[in-house]
Amino acid sequence: MVAGLTLAGAEAGLGRSQIKNRTVSNFLDALLAVLAGNAIYYLFMPRLPAVARHRLFQEDWGLLVDFATCTVIFLAVKYARRDEV
Numbered sequence: 656m657v658a659g660l661t662l663a664g665a666e667a668g669l670g671r672s673q674i675k676n677r678t679v680s681n682f683l684d685a686l687l688a689v690l691a692g693n694a695i696y697y698l699f700m701p702r703l704p705a706v707a708r709h710r711l712f713q714e715d716w717g718l719l720v721d722f723a724t725c726t727v728i729f730l731a732v733k734y735a736r737r738d739e740v
Contacts (some may be wrong), residue, residue, distance in 0.1 A: 680739075685730045692725030 683737055700717070709717030 680736075684736070685729060688725050688729035688732055692728045693721065695728075696721045696724045 657685075696709075703720070706716050707720045709715060709721055
């Protein structure tokens with residue numbers, strides 16, 4: 656308790672270090688997904704149809720394919736770590 660403040664809601668059962676650890680863990684999961692997803696996308700980009708290739712500074716289908724790749728990897732990482740507390 657700091658200056659009369661207490662933790663409430665979902666944070667009441669968790670200490671500050673557990674919240675910090677969870678935040679760092681989520682950040683590292685997202686970082687891994689983005690780095691691995693982009694690496695996979697850019698390795699396969701020359702083999703993709705022209706419509707699925709991302710062009711610099713443009714919103715196109717390639718950007719959506721890249722996003723979907725990163726999302727699938729993020730979900731796979733979260734699924735693999737589902738039993739960790």
